[in-house]
Amino acid sequence: MPEGHTIHRLAARHAELFAGDKVHAASPQGRFAEGAALISGTVLDGTEAYGKHLLHHYADERTLHVHLGLYGRFTDGDGEPPEPVGQVRLRLASDRHWLDLRGPTACELLTPAEVAALRARLGPDPLRADADPERAYALISRRSTPLAALLLDQSVVAGTGLIFVTEALFRAGLPPTLPGRALTRTGWDALWADLVGLMRLAVTSGRIDTVRPVHLPEAMGRAARVDRHGGEVYVYRRPGQPCHVCGTQVGRGELVGRNLYWCPTCQPT
């Protein structure tokens, strides 16, 4: 599933394509025909991302909410849109650009009250200027749940997925199984600041890089990572391989149905 930086990049891209323009909307597949008809012919005022949720704000207080889930994806282009191929849930087009959405988990119109409710059930998003990390620490510091599970819970922190969580915990030297309540105030401040930095970098580059310059392939004389996600990481999907810092084999375990990766030496329990 795409992590928050991808959704923030999409929000920026969609604003670049359509903001301030009258947009024609349709649902070639038919499943969003009613919603598309309501926004068609109105102006896209702006876009924003909140965690893994994408919002398009149209005139008349109508908000399009998209959650890509595992399979959703957008494609876009200039000029006339091509013939719709496959299950296109939503197509947007202006005089200059077009955009197709396929396979989302959610594609719906929300009222202002529903947008407020969506925001209320999400934790702070490290990529948003209005994020309040205190809200997250208030939840984390009173629970015995493993820290990795808390950071993956979108009602605690929004936008973080397995790669950012796994890597930020490694960089902090914290085991993924640390109970939330054992995380110190200073520890949280550092972890939050690191998530903000890593995620902002990913918004700029379009991939997740978490390795410090001294551990990059060229600095260490090692082969670069080969993975469809791209990016250099410390432990994510590297089970059994040597830790870039200490050489210990990276461990793997399961938590809340997700694979976790950590270095037993750098992240001692």
Ligand SMILES: [Zn+2]
């Ligand atoms: Zn290590």
